[in-house]
Amino acid sequence: MKEEKGHQADRRKFLVGMGIAGAAATATLASPALAVAGNRCETKWDQEHEVVIIGSGFAGLAAAIQAKRLGAKSVVIFEKMAVFGGNSAVNGGLFAAPNTALQKKEGVKDSPERMAADQAKAGRGIANEEQLLHVAKRANEALQMTIDAGAEYFPYLQQLGGHSVPRTYQTTVAVGSGITQPLLNECKKLGVRLVNRTKFESLIFDDKGKVVGAKIREGYYFGRGKEGSPVNVRAARGVLIATGGFARNVGLRSAQDPTLTAEVGSTNPPNATGEGLLELFNVGAVPVHMAHIQTGPWASADEDGFGYVSNYSIYNFAHSISVFPKTGRRFMNEIADRKTRADAQLQCRDDNGNPLPPVTITSYEHAKQHPTMKKVLKYGVGWKFDTVEDLAKHHNIPVKALKQQIEEYNGYVKKGVDEQFGKPMAKAKDKYLKAPFVTVRNWPKVHYCQGGALTDVEARVIDSSTWKPIPGLYAAGEVAGGMHGVSRLGSCSIPDCMVMGMTAAENMMKS
Amino acid sequence: MSYKKLMFAVLLVFIACTVQAQETLKQFDGIKGRSYHADFYDGKSCDSCHDSKKPLNLPADDACLSCHDLDDLIKATERAKDEMGQNPHNNMHFGKDVPCMECHGEHQPREHMCQGCHSFKYKKFKQ
Structure with missing residues (x-):
């Protein structure tokens, strides 16, 4: 019967055919081995x-x-x-x-x-x-x-x-x-x-x-x-x-x-x-x-499914920065709505157009407040660095630009105003970015x-x-x-x- | 222990670790199977697991449990307290209901099911 599926007109014919068999089947339900003679769709x-x-x-x-x-x-x-x-x-x-x-x-x-x-x-x-x-x-x-x-x-x-x-x-x-x-x-x-x-x-x-x-x-x-x-x-x-x-x-x-x-x-x-x-x-x-x-937008490029990074990022985005590895610069408001962020992340690509997942950077002292950080580090889907140089080297980010970005961002934390992307800074109050750092690589998931x-x-x-x-x-x-x-x-x-x-x-x- | 002997021992351990994954998968007469199930292959007793001597279908989901005790397995794979839910035989997502064959392959190597989303290490797991 499978060949009759897929096209509406065929399907209607199929319904009628099934209907005759179905009606007969209903009438004689007591007999388990039912075969309807003379019908092309014999149903039992x-x-x-x-x-x-x-x-x-x-x-x-x-x-x-x-x-x-x-x-x-x-x-x-x-x-x-x-x-x-x-x-x-x-x-x-x-x-x-x-x-x-x-x-x-x-x-x-x-x-x-x-x-x-x-x-x-x-x-x-x-x-x-x-x-x-x-x-x-x-x-x-x-x-x-x-x-x-x-x-x-x-x-x-x-x-x-x-x-x-x-x-x-x-x-x-x-x-x-x-x-x-x-x-x-x-x-x-x-x-x-x-x-x-x-x-x-x-x-x-x-x-x-x-x-x-x-x-x-x-x-x-x-x-x-x-x-x-x-x-x-x-x-x-x-x-x-x-x-x-x-x-x-x-x-x-x-x-x-x-x-x-x-x-x-x-x-x-x-x-x-x-x-x-x-x-x-x-x-x-x-x-x-x-x-x-x-x-x-809180999912990870380094694990399948919902994983550990999703809950980690949901908690940490408010007091973290996400940077494009090629430039070391931020590219979005880290707590914009889901669609705004995912669209921005999908733009992060290398010179060949392949995905180059952004790196989300959090101070260790803030990241450790959430139980998922332990799992993220233990299962190799996040990393801890003692210096910004180590971080930049691992993720292949231009270190000078990154230092500059962190400095600018800490200025926004101080002012309570994100001049770059208009992120609401209330939840980032007093949470300056400083070493040691924890990073994850985000890439949106359906x-x-x-x-x-x-x-x-x-x-x-x-x-x-x-x-x-x-x-x-x-x-x-x-x-x-x-x-x-x-x-x-x-x-x-x-x-x-x-x-x-x-x-x-x-x-x-x-x- | 001499240096040479020590290096040899290190090498052996290294080899053991690298082949450990599939070391229990052996070639029997006509089919691969696990070394610890060698008895089944001696007598060609496919019906130990399958529903007939000449199997056409995969065994029933609970076939392994006619010999293996689930509670013993749960105990053997217990995880630390903060990772209790990672016990493959009694896990956070599906409890005790995962059919054995979802993780274990008798005639071929198989990855465990958690691998789809997690990078948990199960040291004793034989691929």
Whole structure:
């Protein structure tokens, strides 16, 4: 059936063909080995579940738990990889929510409206404000679901960039697996069927255009050339696509944004390739905001993934300088918004046009305040120097120019005004740059895809030909697009994933 | 110990270190395998791990655990307190749920999974 995919007209024929088989299959579900005579698309159902979820990140796990709590008898999660959790298991574990217990304790005045407004501002006019408000209203409930499952958070709030008040929780392990692991345990307790090494291939429709199942490849071994064998899985109440973004699909992302070539890494694991999203487009979903792909300017050229340098740089940028090695000069405001910085970093190139990652220089006495510095040095992704000469020699920076730059910058620290790039200097107060120094080499990495398939506030996937929800089909998390607009604020993805996953499950259980 | 002997010993250690990575991967009759699993190859007992004598598929994710005890493995690879989450058999991201084959190759060298993002050194890990 694969050859019939890929073209809309062919796909419609495919739907009709599948519809006949699908309808027959539904009628005779009791007979497991079903073959429809006289139809070119003979379908038999190999499995049946009430709720079928593709992907085991925050959205999929929250949906499974919610479906079970609402009485679903059979819920299955299919995960492409050997391990569960997807990109969620390696993210920063930051969870923004308004009106929480910690805000009450710290005396922070907040509201769902305020959180949504902060996000809409970063979305620069194209965010989906109805969805933002929906998520903000239920974020605390989602947070509670993780706490009930056993997630542990630092006993204080953080105020991340773009948020007008402190409202961000962080797991005590400072990683998203501090949430995915407890949610997985909860799923096991509730009897959710978790199947690894199973790759979603396509959706199966009935003759009315309703999604009634999915074709799944069992025994799929990622990266080993083992594609597995397809099985048809019937979904009595619906299919939730919770497959995440496409940060690791270089072809797809550079088609949207030509600056995101293979030389730009990603904080996501290699499996963030977006096939689930492409299948949604195949069946007529509306692509939205696909070119808005967020890169993290705090990432490192010297390690893969999110690594250690990301959290190190996020903490240190405010009191550090980033210099272009060729000139020894600064080239950006080190705490500008993510996009401004990443664009400036990508301009740092050698004479042949190859990446020449900028060097971020921090005084050792300030860098050591954050626990990540030890790891950065231990694992060779950062360096410590006793003199500016040693630093310049190691990174091949003209020493005279660098000394001059450091002197100028220290003048800005003294004045409290950055005359070069207008960086807010409040957090750099009294933090002069002086030896010994610690350095890292930053290079932006693709972090998050704001774009995806258009969904409504009920997590239903919208059909581009009818502008109505495709019956039986839901999408939640990064695979869904449009909620955040131009720029997603840090710590706002986890509530998005969790709440929309819960919402999808509730709607499935109503169906 | 004479200087010559000392240098020889140093050389041996050097060689041992450089080949250590794959030193347990041996050529058996028709297939490579780990020296410590030599018994399996003597009797061609592929079904010790695979589901049949003539395997078509990779073994089940928990195949190794029919002989190896997970709790023992966790203990053997314990890390210092501030790096507890780096224990490959019970790690921060995926707990105890990483299938053995994601890091260990029986018939071919394999890099461990953490390598994708981290440069942790696992001294006893046999590539």
